[in-house]
Amino acid sequence: MHLTRADFPDGFLFGVATSAYQIEGHGFGGAGPTHWDTWAATPGNTANAENGAVACDHYHRLDEDLDLIRDLGADVYRFSTSWARVLPEGRGAVNPAGLDFYDRLVDGCLARGIKPLLTLYHWELPAALSDLGGWSNADIPHWFADYARVVMDRIGDRVWSTATINELWCVSWNGHFLGRHAPGMRDIRATARAMHHVLKAHGCAVQALRAEGIGNLGAVTNLDWVMTADDSAEARAAAERYEAIFNHWFLGAMFKARYPALVLEGLEPHLPDGWQDDMALIAAPVDWLGINYYTRKLMASDPGPWPAYRDVAGPLETTSMGWEVYPDGLYEILKWVAETHTGDLPLHITENGMSGPDKVDQPDTARIAYLESHLTACRRAIADGVPLKGYYAWSLMDNYEWARGYEKRFGLVHVDFESLARTPKASYQALASWWRQKV
Ligand code: FCB
Secondary structure (H helix, E strand, O other), rough: OOOOOOOOOOEEEEEOOOOOOHHHOOOOOOOOOOHHHHHHHHOOOHHHHHHOOOOOOOOOOHHHHHHHHHHHHOOEEEEEEHHHHHHHOOOOOOOOOHHHHHHHHHHHHHHHHOEEEEEEEEOOEEHHHOOOOOOOOHHHHHHHHHHHHHHHHHHOOOOEEEEEEHHHHHHHHHHOOOOOOOOOOOOOHHHHHHHHHHHHHHHHHHHHHOHHHHHHOOEEOOOEEEEOOOOOHHHHHHHHHHHHHHHHHHHHHHHHHOHHHHHHHHHHHHHOOOOOHHHHOOOOOOOEEEOOOOOOOEEEOOOOOOOOOOOOOOOOOOOOOEOOHHHHHHHHHHOOOOHHOOHHHHHHEOOOOOOOOOOOOOEEEEEHHHHHHHHHHHHHHHOOOOOOEEEEEOOOEEEOOOOHHHOOOOEEEOOOOOOOOOOOOOHHHHHHHOOOOOO
């Protein structure tokens, strides 16, 4: 890799990201069941009906994994706490072993000179809350704020920074409209409510944590760079609808206190009464925005009901997820977000990376090229004045890739899911060779 720390501004942060359910092993330590456990237990929902019960067994291998992060030369470790590990029923009784685990995790980071960057929700909703309607229940913003307070009362004095919810689009649209993630619904009314409540939950948590004096709070969105599959006016309109749902809904709410008309066209009849009154809370100021970027989308129109679009496979090289490799999209997204929504607010790339058909004894050269091209896109954006402050690769190690199970490998470290042995890949060595040189 032809990059060095000197290619980035002083103080630019490099790191890696993971999430609780994808690595910890949810079957241990008194964690309560989640909607991912029940969804995976239903035939056909996840590859080979795989779930996160064991995952990478990170729960028992915490020190070994934190050593890998330190030896990589990472400045930041982005991890998440599991709601159901902390509060097995989602509310009420705390699982002390759960909080102890996160306490050890945070102290383990600090002892190794790593900044702990917490995400409070990365998708595993306690099943007891799912029973009550989960993200479509109007009370969930308050349940989430209460959970946030419980976590932060224990580790908030030591985490470097905290994000509320990972990828609000995935939580709401993917889980309730497309049915590709738990809870696997395909219902526009549940979708509309989840799209609003997930934002309100973000706002309620920010408000609750600010009241406790906690700073450095952020939000994490996944953003696609959207293009049209052809030059027709229909494709342009379809791309605008997709962009409105995927990008504008969440950014518009958080940074402009409004929802885009193109989405209200479809969702307004199903939104909860009085939703307008929540917009100021949703737009409570944050200290930074995290962007997860993987690919671009090519959109065409579709004859079906609203939103009447479909994505089309593009001609570029793809990863094993089938996602096109398009680093220019990262540059474009960064410029667009800063120009249209966030201005001088610090931005962080909270996830970026690729899955490949990795073998433990073969160098993952495609990943090295992917990371280098996307880090180069970050440099271009910084040179153009975008206030990008950090880049966190997805992911530290191969893990449970949700509905795609264990076959999709995103790690810088290979995990043998039989023995659970960790083996750093060539991409890990490539990053370590310059991340370790602290300037
Ligand atoms: C993101 C998720 C992360 C992982 C990557 C590949 O959408 O936040 O957990 O699944 O995609």
